[in-house]
Amino acid sequence: DAGVIQSPRHEVTEMGQEVTLRCKPISGHNSLFWYRQTMMRGLELLIYFNNNVPIDDSGMPEDRFSAKMPNASFSTLKIQPSEPRDSAVYFCASSPTTGIQPQHFGDGTRLSIL
Amino acid sequence: DAKTTQPTSMDCAEGRAANLPCNHSTISGNEYVYWYRQIHSQGPQYIIHGLKNNETNEMASLIITEDRKSSTLILPHATLRDTAVYYCIVRVHNQGAQKLVFGQGTRLTINP
Numbered sequence: 415d416a417g418v419i420q421s422p423r424h425e426v427t428e429m430g431q432e433v434t435l436r437c438k439p440i441s442g443h444n445s446l447f448w449y450r451q452t453m454m455r456g457l458e459l460l461i462y463f464n465n466n467v468p469i470d471d472s473g474m475p476e477d478r479f480s481a482k483m484p485n486a487s488f489s490t491l492k493i494q495p496s497e498p499r500d501s502a503v504y505f506c507a508s509s510p511t512t513g514i515q516p517q518h519f520g521d522g523t524r525l526s527i528l
Numbered sequence: 529d530a531k532t533t534q535p536t537s538m539d540c541a542e543g544r545a546a547n548l549p550c551n552h553s554t555i556s557g558n559e560y561v562y563w564y565r566q567i568h569s570q571g572p573q574y575i576i577h578g579l580k581n582n583e584t585n586e587m588a589s590l591i592i593t594e595d596r597k598s599s600t601l602i603l604p605h606a607t608l609r610d611t612a613v614y615y616c617i618v619r620v621h622n623q624g625a626q627k628l629v630f631g632q633g634t635r636l637t638i639n640p
Contacts (some may be wrong), residue, residue, distance in 0.1 A: 418571075447627065457572070457615075464566040470627060505571050511582060514560060519571030 416440070418520035419493040420506050426526045435523045438487055438507030447517060448481055457505070463489065464511050494520040497525045506520050535634040546603040548634050550616030553597040559591060559620045560629070563601045565612040572615065574629075575601065606638045607619045 419438040427433055435454055439446045447462040461471040466483045474481070483489040503524050505527070507517040533551040552561065562577040576583055576590045578599075583590045589602040589607040603610055619626050629631040 433599060452575055457566075458625045458631070507571070514577065516562065516564075516574035516577065517572075518574065521571050 418508050418518055419506075420504075420520035420523050422523060423521065424524045424526075426528065427496060428528050429497055430495045431527075432492065432498075433525060435504050435506075435525070436489055437489045437491070437506030437520060437525070439506070440518055441487070443508035443518075444486070444511035445509045445517075446483060446489050447509075448489070449505040449507065449519075450502045451505065451522075452502045459468045460491070461525070463476040498527045501525055501527050532618060532631055534614075534616050534631065534634045536632065537574050537637070538574050539637050542605075542608060542638050542640050543605055544575075544635060546606040546610065546638070548601040548603075548614050548636060549598065549614075550601070552618045554617070556597050556620065559618045561590065562598075562619065563590065564589070564615045564617065564628075564630075565610075566615070566633070567609075567612040575614075576603045586630045608638050608640065610636065612636060617626055619639045624626050 418440055424454045439523040444465050447455040449457055450460055451457045461481045462469055463483045467472040479493055481491045503522045505519050505522045507519040509515050560577050560579050563575040564572040565575055566572045575587050576585055578590045578592055580592055613633040613635050616629050617628050632635045
Protein backbone atom coordinates (compact mmCIF):
# COMPACT_ATOMS: atom_id res chain seq x y z
CA ASP A 415 0.00 0.00 0.00
CA ALA A 416 1.23 3.47 -0.83
CA GLY A 417 1.72 5.65 2.19
CA VAL A 418 1.38 9.40 2.44
CA ILE A 419 3.29 10.96 -0.44
CA GLN A 420 4.87 14.38 -0.14
CA SER A 421 6.64 16.43 -2.74
CA PRO A 422 9.17 17.81 -3.16
CA ARG A 423 11.44 16.04 -0.66
CA HIS A 424 13.78 19.02 -0.58
CA GLU A 425 13.26 22.64 -1.54
CA VAL A 426 15.78 25.44 -1.48
CA THR A 427 14.64 28.88 -2.48
CA GLU A 428 15.35 32.53 -1.87
CA MET A 429 13.57 34.73 0.57
CA GLY A 430 10.46 36.32 -0.88
CA GLN A 431 9.65 33.49 -3.25
CA GLU A 432 6.44 31.52 -3.16
CA VAL A 433 6.74 27.95 -1.93
CA THR A 434 4.17 25.21 -2.51
CA LEU A 435 4.34 21.89 -0.69
CA ARG A 436 2.18 19.00 -1.85
CA CYS A 437 0.64 16.00 -0.16
CA LYS A 438 -1.29 12.94 -1.31
CA PRO A 439 -2.96 11.19 1.63
CA ILE A 440 -3.58 7.47 1.91
CA SER A 441 -6.59 6.48 -0.16
CA GLY A 442 -9.71 6.27 1.98
CA HIS A 443 -8.39 8.50 4.74
CA ASN A 444 -10.70 11.40 5.44
CA SER A 445 -8.44 13.50 7.64
CA LEU A 446 -5.28 15.29 6.64
CA PHE A 447 -2.77 17.11 8.85
CA TRP A 448 0.11 19.48 8.17
CA TYR A 449 2.93 19.66 10.74
CA ARG A 450 6.15 21.63 10.95
CA GLN A 451 9.30 20.51 12.74
CA THR A 452 12.19 22.70 13.85
CA MET A 453 14.94 22.23 16.40
CA MET A 454 13.61 25.09 18.50
CA ARG A 455 9.89 24.29 18.51
CA GLY A 456 9.81 20.56 17.83
CA LEU A 457 6.90 19.03 15.94
CA GLU A 458 3.84 21.28 15.82
CA LEU A 459 0.49 21.01 14.09
CA LEU A 460 -0.27 23.76 11.60
CA ILE A 461 -3.71 22.81 10.27
CA TYR A 462 -5.94 19.82 9.74
CA PHE A 463 -8.83 18.93 7.44
CA ASN A 464 -11.78 16.57 7.79
CA ASN A 465 -13.45 15.56 4.52
CA ASN A 466 -11.56 18.33 2.70
CA VAL A 467 -12.81 21.03 5.10
CA PRO A 468 -10.33 22.90 7.33
CA ILE A 469 -11.22 22.21 10.96
CA ASP A 470 -8.45 23.81 12.99
CA ASP A 471 -5.92 26.26 11.57
CA SER A 472 -4.88 27.76 14.88
CA GLY A 473 -1.34 26.54 14.37
CA MET A 474 -0.80 28.42 11.12
CA PRO A 475 1.88 30.97 12.04
CA GLU A 476 0.62 33.93 10.02
CA ASP A 477 -1.18 35.05 6.91
CA ARG A 478 1.76 34.15 4.72
CA PHE A 479 0.77 30.52 5.22
CA SER A 480 -2.26 28.99 3.51
CA ALA A 481 -3.45 25.43 2.99
CA LYS A 482 -6.02 23.94 0.67
CA MET A 483 -7.54 20.56 0.06
CA PRO A 484 -9.42 20.72 -3.25
CA ASN A 485 -10.24 17.00 -3.19
CA ALA A 486 -9.80 13.91 -1.08
CA SER A 487 -6.51 12.94 -2.68
CA PHE A 488 -4.54 16.18 -2.69
CA SER A 489 -3.55 19.03 -0.42
CA THR A 490 -1.15 21.96 -0.66
CA LEU A 491 0.59 24.15 1.88
CA LYS A 492 1.69 27.48 0.45
CA ILE A 493 4.02 30.11 1.87
CA GLN A 494 4.00 33.50 0.20
CA PRO A 495 6.28 35.36 0.63
CA SER A 496 8.74 32.96 2.23
CA GLU A 497 11.20 34.03 4.95
CA PRO A 498 14.35 32.37 6.35
CA ARG A 499 12.54 31.56 9.61
CA ASP A 500 10.17 29.31 7.62
CA SER A 501 13.04 26.87 7.11
CA ALA A 502 11.93 23.57 8.61
CA VAL A 503 10.78 20.07 7.78
CA TYR A 504 7.10 20.00 6.88
CA PHE A 505 5.19 16.77 7.38
CA CYS A 506 1.83 15.72 6.07
CA ALA A 507 -0.18 12.98 7.79
CA SER A 508 -3.52 11.30 7.17
CA SER A 509 -5.93 9.11 9.11
CA PRO A 510 -9.46 7.77 8.97
CA THR A 511 -11.72 10.35 10.57
CA THR A 512 -13.62 8.19 12.98
CA GLY A 513 -12.49 5.71 15.56
CA ILE A 514 -9.13 5.56 17.20
CA GLN A 515 -7.04 4.99 14.11
CA PRO A 516 -3.53 6.45 14.21
CA GLN A 517 -2.12 9.06 11.90
CA HIS A 518 0.26 7.99 9.15
CA PHE A 519 3.01 10.41 8.25
CA GLY A 520 4.83 11.11 5.01
CA ASP A 521 8.61 11.47 4.82
CA GLY A 522 8.41 15.24 4.88
CA THR A 523 9.66 18.17 2.81
CA ARG A 524 12.89 19.77 3.98
CA LEU A 525 12.53 23.47 3.21
CA SER A 526 15.43 25.90 3.24
CA ILE A 527 14.81 29.62 2.67
CA LEU A 528 17.99 31.53 1.93
CA ASP B 529 -5.02 17.10 26.08
CA ALA B 530 -3.08 15.94 29.14
CA LYS B 531 0.58 16.83 29.37
CA THR B 532 3.17 14.06 29.36
CA THR B 533 6.63 13.86 30.90
CA GLN B 534 9.38 11.68 29.46
CA PRO B 535 13.11 11.38 30.13
CA THR B 536 15.16 13.32 27.64
CA SER B 537 17.37 10.40 26.67
CA MET B 538 18.01 6.73 27.37
CA ASP B 539 20.49 4.08 26.33
CA CYS B 540 19.93 0.37 25.89
CA ALA B 541 22.12 -2.52 24.78
CA GLU B 542 21.24 -4.30 21.57
CA GLY B 543 19.19 -7.44 22.22
CA ARG B 544 17.96 -6.25 25.60
CA ALA B 545 14.50 -4.95 26.41
CA ALA B 546 14.12 -1.19 26.20
CA ASN B 547 11.65 0.23 28.71
CA LEU B 548 10.55 3.81 28.04
CA PRO B 549 8.54 5.50 30.80
CA CYS B 550 5.94 8.23 30.45
CA ASN B 551 4.11 10.17 33.15
CA HIS B 552 0.65 11.54 32.43
CA SER B 553 -0.69 12.27 35.89
CA THR B 554 -3.48 14.56 34.67
CA ILE B 555 -4.91 12.11 32.17
CA SER B 556 -8.70 12.02 31.90
CA GLY B 557 -10.84 8.91 31.80
CA ASN B 558 -11.54 9.23 28.09
CA GLU B 559 -7.97 9.93 26.99
CA TYR B 560 -5.90 7.29 25.23
CA VAL B 561 -2.13 6.88 25.45
CA TYR B 562 -0.35 6.81 22.09
CA TRP B 563 3.28 6.11 21.26
CA TYR B 564 5.04 7.25 18.11
CA ARG B 565 8.68 7.20 17.18
CA GLN B 566 10.76 9.21 14.74
CA ILE B 567 13.84 7.75 13.18
CA HIS B 568 16.30 10.32 11.90
CA SER B 569 15.14 12.11 8.73
CA GLN B 570 11.84 10.24 8.60
CA GLY B 571 8.27 11.08 9.54
CA PRO B 572 6.87 9.91 12.87
CA GLN B 573 5.77 6.29 12.93
CA TYR B 574 2.85 4.97 14.95
CA ILE B 575 3.79 2.22 17.41
CA ILE B 576 0.89 1.40 19.71
CA HIS B 577 -1.93 2.89 21.76
CA GLY B 578 -4.14 1.94 24.70
CA LEU B 579 -6.79 3.16 27.12
CA LYS B 580 -6.39 1.16 30.33
CA ASN B 581 -5.51 -2.41 29.44
CA ASN B 582 -2.04 -3.51 28.52
CA GLU B 583 -1.55 -3.84 24.79
CA THR B 584 0.89 -5.75 22.59
CA ASN B 585 1.53 -5.78 18.88
CA GLU B 586 4.33 -6.84 16.58
CA MET B 587 6.39 -3.78 17.45
CA ALA B 588 6.02 -3.31 21.19
CA SER B 589 4.07 -3.70 24.41
CA LEU B 590 2.34 -0.94 26.31
CA ILE B 591 1.90 -1.24 30.06
CA ILE B 592 -0.48 1.27 31.68
CA THR B 593 -0.65 1.52 35.45
CA GLU B 594 -3.95 0.86 37.16
CA ASP B 595 -4.42 4.53 38.05
CA ARG B 596 -3.46 5.41 34.43
CA LYS B 597 -1.10 8.12 35.59
CA SER B 598 1.89 6.53 33.90
CA SER B 599 2.79 4.02 31.23
CA THR B 600 5.79 2.15 29.86
CA LEU B 601 6.58 1.27 26.29
CA ILE B 602 8.56 -1.95 26.01
CA LEU B 603 10.64 -2.94 23.00
CA PRO B 604 11.33 -6.57 23.92
CA HIS B 605 14.52 -7.15 21.92
CA ALA B 606 15.95 -3.82 20.86
CA THR B 607 17.95 -3.59 17.63
CA LEU B 608 20.12 -0.82 16.27
CA ARG B 609 17.23 0.20 14.02
CA ASP B 610 15.18 1.06 17.10
CA THR B 611 17.40 4.09 17.72
CA ALA B 612 14.94 6.99 17.46
CA VAL B 613 13.05 9.66 19.38
CA TYR B 614 10.00 8.15 21.09
CA TYR B 615 6.95 10.29 21.77
CA CYS B 616 4.26 9.55 24.35
CA ILE B 617 1.00 11.40 23.62
CA VAL B 618 -2.38 11.38 25.32
CA ARG B 619 -5.50 12.46 23.51
CA VAL B 620 -9.24 12.22 23.82
CA HIS B 621 -11.45 10.55 21.28
CA ASN B 622 -14.72 11.87 20.00
CA GLN B 623 -16.32 12.46 16.65
CA GLY B 624 -13.88 13.62 14.05
CA ALA B 625 -10.14 13.39 13.75
CA GLN B 626 -8.01 14.49 16.63
CA LYS B 627 -4.80 16.43 16.53
CA LEU B 628 -1.65 15.10 18.14
CA VAL B 629 0.40 17.32 20.44
CA PHE B 630 4.03 16.19 20.41
CA GLY B 631 6.36 16.92 23.32
CA GLN B 632 10.13 16.62 23.21
CA GLY B 633 10.11 12.83 23.51
CA THR B 634 12.85 10.44 24.64
CA ARG B 635 15.91 9.99 22.49
CA LEU B 636 16.63 6.25 22.69
CA THR B 637 20.04 5.03 21.60
CA ILE B 638 20.60 1.33 21.10
CA ASN B 639 24.25 0.43 21.56
CA PRO B 640 25.95 -2.59 19.94
